[in-house]
Structures are given as C-alpha cells and as structure tokens.
Amino acid sequence: MTEKKVRVRFAPSPTGALHIGGVRTALYNYLFAKKHGGDFILRIEDTDQGRFVPGAEQYIIESLKWVGIEPNEGIGFGDGEYAPYRQSDRKPMYKKYVDQLINDGFAYYAFDTAEELDAMRDRLKASNVDSKYDPITRSAMKNSLTLPEDETKRRLENGDPFVVRIKLPRKDEVKFHDEIRGWVTFNTSTMDDKVLYKSDGMPTYHMANVVDDYSMKITHVIRGEEWLPSAPLHVLLYKYLGWEDAMPKFAHLPLLLKPDGNGKLSKRDGDKLGFPVFPLDWVDPNTGEKSSGYKQAGYLPEAVINLLAFLGWNPGTAQELFNKQELIAAFSLERVSKHGAKFDQNKAKWFNHQYIKMEDNSLLAVELNKQLAAQNITADSTYVEQVCGLIKEKISFTKELFDYSNYFFVEPSVYDETVIKKRWNEKSPLVIAELITLLNNISDFNHANIEAAYHEALTKNEVESKDFLQMFRVCLSGLAGGPPMFEMAALFGKQSTINRLESALQRIK
C-alpha cells in the first residue's frame, strides 16, 4: 500500500483578526506538512455571512506571510486543483451531499422556528433534562420525520424556511483515534441532531468542513481542542456519506490559555492582557477598536514561530532555539502535549531577545532607519548598521532600537545627574581638555587608540580610571550606561567625539 500524500489545511473564519492561537494551529499544520513533504492549504470558512468582517481575510493572508508559513494552495496563495478555497464560493456543491444524506435516511428537514426551538429548550430545562434536539425530542417537533410526507413536500414546494439536521441513532458509540489524545469515545445519546444545512442555503461548519476535507483530499485534520466535541459528528458524517475509507486522521491541539489561567486566549482579549494576541496591528472595522500586533510590538517573525512552536510542543531535547527548517525536521504530533499552555510574556521576550542578538545588523538597520525617519533624522547606512551591532544585545524588541541608540545620532544636551554628582570634580575639566588634545592627534581613530589616549590623559592628571570612565561616557552619550565605551567612541568618530567632549566641558559644571 502506498502512503497518500499528506495534505493538511488551516481553515479560519474571517470573523476578525487571526489570533496567535490560530497562528500556532497554522504553524503546526505547516510544520507537519513540510515534515512529510505534503501540502499545506489555506481555506476560508465563511459560511456564516452574519459574522463576516471585511478585511479579515486579507489580514489572515498577511499574517501568514509575515510569520513565513505560507500555504502552497489557497486563498491569497494561488489556486491548486481543488479551487475554490472559500466556502461561500463552494456553496453549490454542499447541497448535493445534503440531499444524498436525506435520501439515504441520515438527515431530515426541520421546519421549527427559533421560538419553537427556544420553547422546547426551556421546557426541557425546566424539567431538568438536557435540552437537545435528539431522537426523543425530535418526535415532538416539526420535521420531515413527524410531519406527513405530503405536508413536508408542500412546505418545501411552498418555499417555507427549513434546515436539514443529521439523524443520529439513539444510542451508538462513536470511537475514533486522535493522533494526540489516543482513543476518544462519545455516545450519540449525549449528542444532538446538529443542523447541517441552514435556512439561508449555506451549510454549517460541520457539513462544509467534512465535504471540503474530503474533496480536497485532506489526510490530517489538525485543529484546536475546541473541536473535539464535534469530532464524533464529523466521524459519523464521513460514515453516512460513504467516505469512511477516506476519513482523515484527527489531531486536536491543546488550547492556548490566558496567563491568569482563566480560559482560552481569544480575539476579544486584544491588548487587555498586556501583550499582543494578534500577529499584526488590527483595527476592528465595526467598533474601531485598535489592537497591537507582534510585528509592530517589535517581535521578529522567526522568534514568534519559535516561541509559538514551544507552546504545546517540545523536541524532547534541551535545544530551544529552532529556526524554521529545524522545526520542520524536529516536529512531530506525538510530541504535542495534551494540556493547555498559558502564554508566558517573559519567555516570549527572551525568545525575541535571542533572535535580535542573532539578527543581521543590516536587517535591524532597516527597522532603525524607519524609526530615524520618523524622527526626521538621516544617517549614513553603514553607520546605522554599526550602531545596531553595538546595541542589539541590549534590547528585546526592535521597536526599542531608537530609544537605545538616539545619542548616536543626536549629540547629548543633558547629562546624567547622579554620575556628575558622584564623579565630577576639579580635575575633570583638565582630563577632558587633555583628552581632546590627545584624541586630536590620533590618525587611526579606533577603540584601541582611543583607550590608549584615555589612559594617557588620566596618568598625566593622576586620575584613576574607575573614577573617571563613567564620567567619560556621560560626556559622550549623556547616559550612565551603554555599549562598550571605546567602541562607542570609535563609532562616533573623531570629530563627533571631540565635539561631544567640548560641549560637555562647557555644559557640565
């Protein structure tokens, strides 16, 4: 028997910004597909036109692009042979299978109004019975199982609104193997006759999902744990549709939880938790509410992927820093954990810090240049790169680039008071004056020569380095802390370094 080509899909609804839990689901699908030389598909599940949010689809596409997990088929990434990839564009094909289910006796028409359904549920609740549309309650409702055949026919011909519900057996065990959880068992006695086809002519998630996965030859359904309770319904659907042999394997991922452990992370959390829940900045078109994204918060996409991968999965080794290729090589569903993971800001920050340290200076310079432009500062590109190289180990987010480097571009006008109080004395002006003279004589203005000049100026004035070095830094940058002193001065260059010392000499009293 030859193994089928692995095909997995990420199938979000365009109901708002994609949140990081969704990104992680997409990532695991992507890693699994790449690991097995398979396909990764993006399908848009927009069967609920009432919840459609303009811009959401584009946002999903841009998010996947930003983190670098690009589908090889699907909306925004080019059609494959299974197009279209948007469920609203696939509408005609669902009806056929719904009819098939009805003809085969696995589904039926239901004409109950919302009020009638509510009444039924209230009544059952009042008598402490589970309120569901099931083999018992359906006998008291208006559907093609209870209505005379001609009445059903009349209503349908009349154009009366109807839905189609699955007809579940009263007591039947549904068992399936989850790639992460092992065998999971449900009984149809606890399930209800879910709507498969809505009165607006659209299928529900369940129906569309099964039909699409089947017709797109999906081999593995990797999705969030919130789908576990409806998995038996899907299994039944495969069976009733005669597709049991083609049924994909299921893997239900643990959920991403809020840091306070109070429920799963959701779109609605926005910025309330103190960290972004979205990959990119997002403005809700309906409410105008703005939420920040990882990109704009200064995260590197490689770091986001790495930290997301580790929320619910681990390689079983001590290695924690993985690039995308390494993740692909190491990933397996067997090593996905079963329980939810709380998002940890500290760890996320640490991951990003690691990636910033590893990042090419030229790439960081692109970001710093943007920040400089926003301040109307222009600078030599090589200089900007070198600045990045000097400060990158100090920052955790790219948005901090300018904050930590502004004195490289603007000579200081204020100086750290506490250092001045502690270190400035009558000898200080003498040392600085001497230093200016000595620095002026340096032909190759590198850090070693600067350091030599510095020590010479100290010796001449009988000052110890520990009493003056930080003062030197303050004269040059205004700040008490920063990158290695002499390398910093070398980067400023001879002219700027001397200018800074002269300014300091005049300003500091």
Add this chain to the structure above:
RNA sequence: GGCUCGUUCGUCUAUCGGUUAGGACAAUUGGUUUUCAUCCAAUAAAGAGGGGUUCGACUCCCCUACGAGCUACCA
C-alpha cells in the same frame, strides 16, 4: 447541569514502572563589566488528594477535587 479532554517547580516542559524527578524562562544571591545588557556560577522551586495493581509508581487502573473545551440555523 450534561458530555469530553486534561492535571509535574510561579510559567513552558523532560520523564514513556526502578532517576538525587532534568532543562528553559522568571525570581534571588554572587562573579564579570566604568555602567546597563550580555555572560558565568549558585540558591530556591513540582508529581492535586485518596484508593488500588506491582517487589517497586510521577508513570497503569478507579474515585474525588480542580481546570479547560463544548453544549447556536457561530466557527
């Protein structure tokens, strides 16, 4: 309420019956550093509770507790 899934340091996790229960982040302390960051070293920190099974359970089974998800003509 019902159904299902889950439960190891504060957090993410390793352990697939026999370990001094390991690592990482965070914390604390010390060192390095002119400083901050980095870096190095160390400290503290966990098997929810109760029953079994077993020579031996974090690991297998049961119960309880707790947590989470689902319980819509939403996905």
